[in-house]
Amino acid sequence: MHFYGTSSVNEKGHLTIGGVDTIDLAKDFGTPLYVYDIHLIRQRARGFKDTFERLGVSSQVAYASKAFSSIAMIQLIEQEGLSLDVVSGGELYTALKAGFNPEKIHFHGNNKSPEEIAMALDADIGCFVVDNFYEIELLSRICKEKAKQASILLRVTPGIEAHTHDYILTGQEDSKFGFDLQNGQAEEALQKTLDDQSFKVLGLHCHIGSQIFETTGFIMAAEKMIEKMADWKVKYHFSAEVLNLGGGFGIRYTKEDEPLAPAKYVEDIITEVKMLMDKHQLAMPEIWIEPGRSLTGDAGTTLYSVGSSKHVPEVRNYLAVDGGMSDNIRPALYNARYEAVIANRPDAKAETVVSIAGKCCESGDMLIWDLPISEHQPGDVLAVFCTGAYGYAMANNYNRIPRPAVVFVEDGRAELVIERESYEDLIKHDRSLSRFKEGSER
Ligand SMILES: Cc1ncc(COP(=O)(O)O)c(C=O)c1O
Numbered sequence: 198m199h200f201y202g203t204s205s206v207n208e209k210g211h212l213t214i215g216g217v218d219t220i221d222l223a224k225d226f227g228t229p230l231y232v233y234d235i236h237l238i239r240q241r242a243r244g245f246k247d248t249f250e251r252l253g254v255s256s257q258v259a260y261a262s263k264a265f266s267s268i269a270m271i272q273l274i275e276q277e278g279l280s281l282d283v284v285s286g287g288e289l290y291t292a293l294k295a296g297f298n299p300e301k302i303h304f305h306g307n308n309k310s311p312e313e314i315a316m317a318l319d320a321d322i323g324c325f326v327v328d329n330f331y332e333i334e335l336l337s338r339i340c341k342e343k344a345k346q347a348s349i350l351l352r353v354t355p356g357i358e359a360h361t362h363d364y365i366l367t368g369q370e371d372s373k374f375g376f377d378l379q380n381g382q383a384e385e386a387l388q389k390t391l392d393d394q395s396f397k398v399l400g401l402h403c404h405i406g407s408q409i410f411e412t413t414g415f416i417m418a419a420e421k422m423i424e425k426m427a428d429w430k431v432k433y434h435f436s437a438e439v440l441n442l443g444g445g446f447g448i449r450y451t452k453e454d455e456p457l458a459p460a461k462y463v464e465d466i467i468t469e470v471k472m473l474m475d476k477h478q479l480a481m482p483e484i485w486i487e488p489g490r491s492l493t494g495d496a497g498t499t500l501y502s503v504g505s506s507k508h509v510p511e512v513r514n515y516l517a518v519d520g521g522m523s524d525n526i527r528p529a530l531y532n533a534r535y536e537a538v539i540a541n542r543p544d545a546k547a548e549t550v551v552s553i554a555g556k557c558c559e560s561g562d563m564l565i566w567d568l569p570i571s572e573h574q575p576g577d578v579l580a581v582f583c584t585g586a587y588g589y590a591m592a593n594n595y596n597r598i599p600r601p602a603v604v605f606v607e608d609g610r611a612e613l614v615i616e617r618e619s620y621e622d623l624i625k626h627d628r629s630l631s632r633f634k635e636g637s638e639r
């Protein structure tokens with residue numbers, strides 16, 4: 198078994214995380230349950246920051262809160278001194294409610310609404326990452342109405358195809374995000390924004406995709422952006438103060454995955470960026486990055502209770518758990534793969550192979566295909582590793598299944614940070630039919 202972060206096995210032979218027995222967690226908080234090893238999140242956050250410091254490069258490390266956002270999570274990010282990337286009014290609202298310093302919030306999105314823009318301007322957030330020409334006009338108009346100036350980055354599409362799942366690619370030319378760098382759109386966006394008093398143009402942003410294992414794509418994207426920066430310095434006297442290279446650093450979900458250590462991505466990319474800056478005789482700008490998955494992914498584990506099973510002779514054994522695509526849609530959406538163990542005996546030898554089914558009324562609701570697993574029975578706890586990014590964040594109420602609870606564990610303590618939804622929660626926005634008369638005339 199591969200242990201992540203502070204995971205271990207105690208004297209009872211149970212899986213522990215953050216010094217807490219996972220079987221006690223399942224009893225105390227119920228299942229499905231998301232458990233976050235916050236020591237590991239802190240380590241990752243410090244690793245990114247320390248690497249920049251060691252390289253002598255001023256930086257902002259912004260946590261991409263789409264990976265997992267909650268009041269406590271945002272407060273943890275604030276404790277660790279990171280900045281924050283938000284992509285919707287809801288993420289911004291969560292950050293503000295958590296008491297996060299608005300100056301360190303960067304607002305993303307390819308279709309920010311007028312209300313979202315107004316909310317962000319009223320909160321005096323640090324920066325808008327402007328995605329398209331419509332947004333330039335909209336943001337400019339709302340800035341004027343509010344007599345405010347917005348600091349902005351221009352999100353550019355560098356024409357890079359990173360090697361990852363098609364649905365999470367974002368840097369290629371045919372993408373819904375950003376101004377194309379090659380066809381002149383990015384330059385046109387720069388001209389428009391430099392000419393507009395509503396904006397302070399800080400620099401450029403790109404994000405080439407997610408769950409990327411190599412640094413080549415990041416370096417190629419940086420190279421294309423730096424070439425343009427050199428060009429625009431001459432043409433427009435524009436010196437970018439900030440170069441934002443996005444997120445996307447890959448993590449280990451299964452033994453087939455071989456990512457670099459998170460801080461190593463930064464080290465390799467920044468070393469190249471420094472050389473490119475020198476080559477083009479540009480001063481090193483502040484470097485911003487936006488890791489999501491690599492901060493929280495392997496810090497999250499989901500605990501499920503084992504329930505029914507089904508044997509299809511000579512084909513497959515299905516083993517069902519009390520959650521599924523309602524708490525983790527990634528396998529159904531991306532064929533995402535995970536490893537798991539029986540948490541009450543993680544060291545026991547895997548003697549059989551089962552496919553872990555969710556409880557949703559959907560054949561595609563399979564969490565793990567062909568998992569080698571030890572002896573098990575109903576009531577056992579299954580721990581699925583590496584669910585900390587885009588797991589709870591994409592949870593839903595399909596089949597009217599309440600979303601699970603979330604606990605943080607550290608130094609032998611467990612704290613509930615998101616309550617489990619109740620059935621009452623599920624119907625709280627429903628309205629009754631009573632406004633309509635029975636058998637209304639047609
Ligand atoms: C603009 C932007 N920044 C940052 C991220 C975070 O990516 P990851 O979780 O892969 O680090 C994403 C998601 O892919 C994104 O779209």
Ligand SMILES: N[C@@H](CCCC[NH3+])C(=O)O
Pocket residue numbers: 263365407408527531586587
């Ligand atoms: N939701 C995706 C990542 C998307 C990142 C957002 N740009 C995943 O689970 O892998």
